[in-house]
Amino acid sequence: MVMKISILGTGYVGLVTGACLAEQGHNVVCVDIDQKKVELINKGVPPIYEIGLNELLKKNKEKIIATTDAKSAIKDSEMTIICLGTPSKKDGSINLSFIKRGFEKIGNILKQKKWHVVVVKSTVLPGTTKDFIIPILEKISGKKAGIDFGIAMNPEFLREGKAIKDFLKPDRIIIGTYDDKTKKTMQKLYQDFNCPIIITGFTEAEMIKYASNAFLATKISFINEIGNVCKKLGIDTYDVANGMGYDKRISRAFLNSGAGWGGSCFPKDVKALIAKAKETGEKLSILEEVVRVNDLQPLKLIELLKKNISNLEGKEIGILGLAFKKDTDDIRESRAIPVVIKLIEEKTLVKAYDPKAMDNFKKLFPKIKYCNPKDVLNSDAVLILTNWDEFKKYNYTGKIVIDGRRIEEAKKGIYDGICW
Numbered sequence: 551m552v553m554k555i556s557i558l559g560t561g562y563v564g565l566v567t568g569a570c571l572a573e574q575g576h577n578v579v580c581v582d583i584d585q586k587k588v589e590l591i592n593k594g595v596p597p598i599y600e601i602g603l604n605e606l607l608k609k610n611k612e613k614i615i616a617t618t619d620a621k622s623a624i625k626d627s628e629m630t631i632i633c634l635g636t637p638s639k640k641d642g643s644i645n646l647s648f649i650k651r652g653f654e655k656i657g658n659i660l661k662q663k664k665w666h667v668v669v670v671k672s673t674v675l676p677g678t679t680k681d682f683i684i685p686i687l688e689k690i691s692g693k694k695a696g697i698d699f700g701i702a703m704n705p706e707f708l709r710e711g712k713a714i715k716d717f718l719k720p721d722r723i724i725i726g727t728y729d730d731k732t733k734k735t736m737q738k739l740y741q742d743f744n745c746p747i748i749i750t751g752f753t754e755a756e757m758i759k760y761a762s763n764a765f766l767a768t769k770i771s772f773i774n775e776i777g778n779v780c781k782k783l784g785i786d787t788y789d790v791a792n793g794m795g796y797d798k799r800i801s802r803a804f805l806n807s808g809a810g811w812g813g814s815c816f817p818k819d820v821k822a823l824i825a826k827a828k829e830t831g832e833k834l835s836i837l838e839e840v841v842r843v844n845d846l847q848p849l850k851l852i853e854l855l856k857k858n859i860s861n862l863e864g865k866e867i868g869i870l871g872l873a874f875k876k877d878t879d880d881i882r883e884s885r886a887i888p889v890v891i892k893l894i895e896e897k898t899l900v901k902a903y904d905p906k907a908m909d910n911f912k913k914l915f916p917k918i919k920y921c922n923p924k925d926v927l928n929s930d931a932v933l934i935l936t937n938w939d940e941f942k943k944y945n946y947t948g949k950i951v952i953d954g955r956r957i958e959e960a961k962k963g964i965y966d967g968i969c970w
């Protein structure tokens with residue numbers, strides 16, 4: 551069944567969702583306030599870097615259009631998926647002002663429509679759909695959720711760099727909803743997907759998203775703490791992780807120790823969940839430690855560096871990798887950020903290279919030197935912060951290398967690994 555779908559927000563979640571639903575045969579209208587983004591999408595050019603997105607947009611050009619006109623897009627579609635950002639406020643709690651405006655627009659249009667399904671894909675804290683979103687929609691439209699319009703909470707589990715694969719071949723699809731008509735529409739939307747579709751309440755769906763991300767971040771901080779001890783005991787943490795991973799209850803995924811986790815989701819989501827728990831009078835002490843371990847982890851690289859060069863002042867230190875992980879230009883909460891801040895404090899001369907993320911990093915650190923990999927390798931020492939595949943091809947012979955991401959080939963240098 552081909553559907554007409556409007557998507558609010560063309561960040562990586564919105565655009566990937568749009569491109570993948572078009573690939574499934576649906577007609578998609580992507581809405582964004584940014585005219586430049588809209589023009590690019592209409593030319594079949596993705597405004598963000600995401601593997602496979604370029605091809606998908608070009609291939610499905612006839613089935614995706616972009617516009618700044620939210621009103622018409624919502625009016626002319628049967629379903630609107632909200633993929634607007636929910637950034638953190640200073641205290642870690644989430645800022646709902648973007649999604650609020652989005653739902654107000656939808657509420658106004660619902661007034662004129664017989665039936666429309668609204669899907670919340672933005673990451674929102676448990677309770678938000680029920681206590682914040684539905685009241686806005688009902689108040690503005692004068693209609694009743696589940697009776698006059700449908701609403702579902704359908705969290706995304708998309709990894710940047712693998713978002714298209716994660717969308718088209720998910721481990722599971724979670725749909726929080728409470729009326730049968732919406733449930734059936736959502737099941738139809740995902741009818742060609744070969745994975746379990748789990749129907750829950752709204753609040754459960756919201757919590758599944760937060761608890762999943764918090765658990766994955768916990769796995770990484772856990773293996774990093776074990777890794778820090780392994781380092782002291784002369785044990786290779788990767789051997790330990792491999793051995794643990796054979797236990798199906800544990801699984802090997804997300805047990806790669808290193809400089810820690812960053813990105814647009816884990817840091818924001820874990821902190822927002824901690825803040826939400828506080829509101830209820832509960833303390834998420836495990837997650838508080840998960841964050842603390844992650845804050846300290848990148849600085850381990852500087853400790854190891856100082857073992858090789860005791861006085862860092864005036865030394866040239868190369869950084870390989872600025873993106874928060876490989877295959878993305880995203881530097882949000884990248885572990886390279888605290889490392890560069892510390893190196894600047896230590897009065898070193900920082901020389902950095904990243905295949906995709908240098909432009910973004912320049913906005914944060916305009917004064918450090920950005921160069922090609924050869925120049926970076928020509929420093930007094932090199933720190934590896936991202937696991938880009940191309941870093942495997944460099945010649946590290948004779949260089950001091952402190953590795954935060956397990957690039958085996960770098961072992962040809964004067965090498966030290968963070969947890970191995």
Ligand code: UDX
Pocket residue numbers: 706707708709710711763766770803804805806807808809810811812813814815816874875
């Ligand atoms: C994450 C979730 O995986 C995804 O389901 C969610 O919806 C969005 O957030 P993403 O932020 O794109 O996706 O990156 P992910 O691949 O999960 O990695 C997050 C961070 O953890 C990166 O900084 C990565 O380098 C680090 N990481 C990951 C490790 O340090 N070790 C691992 O074993 C795995």
